[in-house]
Amino acid sequence: MLLNVSYNNKEITKKIDEEVGKPFTLKERFALDGIGSPKLFIVDSSIEIKNLLILDNNTNSCNIELRPKGIIIRFRSLLETFGLIIPYYKFTLYKTDLGIYTIYRDQYFIKIKSDTKAIQKFFTKLLGHRADNAPPNIEDI
Template sequence: MLLNVSYNNPDIKRKINEEVGEPYGLRERIKQGGIGIGHLVITESSIQIQNFLALDKYRNKCNIELRPRGIIIGFRALLDSYALVIPYWKLNLYKGRAEEYSVYRDNYFIKIEAKAKDKKVHNFMKRILDQKAQQSPTNIDDL
């Protein structure tokens, strides 16, 4: 789900927490070695997201935050902040060309630049896939 998170709205926070879980506490953030990555360059996006990104002239960038049951991709357009909330069971992550990752949820997608020298980005994407694998059911009885 794509949400405007510019303002402190309890209903939007509740929706996000229901979808991907509460934010990690300080102890868990330190234990994991950080739960986010920022300044990722957006190379392409779905039309709904592109309509927001086209509003300003700046380079399109985003950040990704890990949550217990999913991820949040945040980006800015003009003076507003937006979040693409993706639970692990709806997340599709592909490594496209040699220098790009594609993150999908239903009809939304964002393609992120990841050059070969950007080990931090590659390692973080691997962490996302590892988290998704841990959250996935292992047999039919887990559903």
């Protein structure tokens, strides 16, 4: 689900919370040693996301926020902030030999350059968190 998250809209916040859970508390954030990724540079993306990114001339970057039942990938276009909401049961991650991570949700995808150890460490944390919190069966959703 690709949403404009620039404004404080209760309906959008409710959709996000239903899909990936409410944000972690401060205590949980410390226990997880942070829930946000470093700055990630977008190499390629699906057509819906690409159409938003080409509207301005800035470098295409994003960040990832961990949530209890999924992740939110946020990126900016013009003066708006967009979020790709991905619950763990729809989350797919691939890594190439060139150090590029590809994140999929249904028809959406984002390819991210992994050029630092911090990014690799974050994706290791993400996969560990998904393994601990993803539902074991599709019926459990």
